[in-house]
Amino acid sequence: MRVLSLGAGVQSSTLALMIEYGELPMVDCAIFADTQNEPKYVYDWLQYLKSKVSYPVHIISKGNLKEDMLSSKYKFLAIPTYTINSKTGKKGFTMRQCTNEYKIQPIYQKIRRLLGLKKYQRVPKGTMVEMVIGISRDEMVRCKESRLPYIKNNYPLVFDKKFNRGDCMEWLKNHNHPLPKKSACTFCPYHSNDFWLDIKNNDKEMWKEVVEVDRKIRNATRKPEDEVFLHKSYVPLEEADLDPNKDQMDMFNDICDEGTCGV
Numbered sequence: 415m416r417v418l419s420l421g422a423g424v425q426s427s428t429l430a431l432m433i434e435y436g437e438l439p440m441v442d443c444a445i446f447a448d449t450q451n452e453p454k455y456v457y458d459w460l461q462y463l464k465s466k467v468s469y470p471v472h473i474i475s476k477g478n479l480k481e482d483m484l485s486s487k488y489k490f491l492a493i494p495t496y497t498i499n500s501k502t503g504k505k506g507f508t509m510r511q512c513t514n515e516y517k518i519q520p521i522y523q524k525i526r527r528l529l530g531l532k533k534y535q536r537v538p539k540g541t542m543v544e545m546v547i548g549i550s551r552d553e554m555v556r557c558k559e560s561r562l563p564y565i566k567n568n569y570p571l572v573f574d575k576k577f578n579r580g581d582c583m584e585w586l587k588n589h590n591h592p593l594p595k596k597s598a599c600t601f602c603p604y605h606s607n608d609f610w611l612d613i614k615n616n617d618k619e620m621w622k623e624v625v626e627v628d629r630k631i632r633n634a635t636r637k638p639e640d641e642v643f644l645h646k647s648y649v650p651l652e653e654a655d656l657d658p659n660k661d662q663m664d665m666f667n668d669i670c671d672e673g674t675c676g677v
Contacts, residue, residue, distance in 0.1 A: 415528065415543045415544070416441045417441060417445060417525060417528075417545055417546065418441045418443070418445070418548075419445060419547045419548070420444040420460075420471065421446070422446060422452075422456050422460055422463070422597040423548070423594060423595075423597045424582050424583055424593065424594055424677070425553075425577075425579060426547070427548070427594050429546060430444060430466075431463075431467070432570075432575075433467070433546075434468060441546060442469065442470075443469055443472055444470070444471045445474060445521050445524050445525070447476075447520045448473055448475040449476075450477070450478040450480075451478065451600055451601065452597055452598070452600070453595070453600055453620060455594075455595055456597045460473065462592075472524060474521070476515065476516050476520045477516075479512060484630055484631070486634070490635075490636075491508055491631060492512040492515060493510065493511075493601070494507060494508055494510035494603055494604070495507070495642045495643065496603065496642070496643045496644070497635065497640045497641065498648045499637075505648060506640075508635070508642070518561075522562065529543075537564045542564055543564060543565045543566070544566050545566065545568065546568050547677070548677040549569050550572065550578045550579050550581070550582060551578045552578040552579055554572055596609075598675055600613075600620055600624055601623070601627040601628070603644045607657060607660065608658050610624075610651070611656040611658065624644065624651060625651050628644045628651040628652075629650065631644070
């Protein structure tokens with residue numbers, strides 16, 4: 415089986431269309447893992463892609479990440495957040511579980527279902543699934559081996575096409591496709607100041623949502639003295655300095671290396 419892990423960003427969208435055009439081997443399907451908290455433009459883009467490819471695009475979901483996170487009884491946040499101790503001033507960064515739990519594992523589970531496996535059933539010996547992933551040469555640090563022995567990760571943009579993100583954008587333009595925006599949850603702490611500023615100025619509903627999430631997670635840890643924030647400045651999002659010239663580092667390249675979100 416050959417499967418495209420579809421993140422719905424520039425790189426995986428380029429792969430999806432390259433496959434359709436015969437520039438890369440055909441896949442049996444594409445799988446998009448939905449946290450149910452992507453911006454509306456991501457879901458619109460998914461519909462656009464589905465209209466352009468002939469192979470199935472499966473949209474799957476473990477559940478609503480935001481609702482699960484805010485209703486947690488165990489004071490545990492799946493998303494990575496910035497924390498500061500109100501007594502000592504010590505700063506930190508919480509663990510990231512969202513990519514694995516809401517992206518990678520649901521995709522693995524869908525593959526098992528596509529293979530016809532029941533819950534807890536062993537994968538038959540000799541089964542091999544090729545997972546095509548849209549990571550480009552400028553993000554090679556995100557290329558990882560699969561955690562499962564029967565799944566082999568393949569990175570055509572890196573090893574076959576030798577494309578960087580700019581090459582993907584040029585390819586899409588040359589083939590008369592619009593450019594998708596980066597896919598990520600609306601409240602992802604890895605957003606740049608450019609993103610935060612854009613929604614603050616141009617999408618009042620989304621801005622209201624992310625500000626509300628930021629407020630609700632303020633004390634959502636096991637340590638009451640730790641305060642939690644979405645922005646690297648360790649202040650409430652509505653108070654943060656969103657000057658792009660004082661931007662956060664590019665965490666999708668520097669930290670978020672799971673190879674699923676953002677592409």
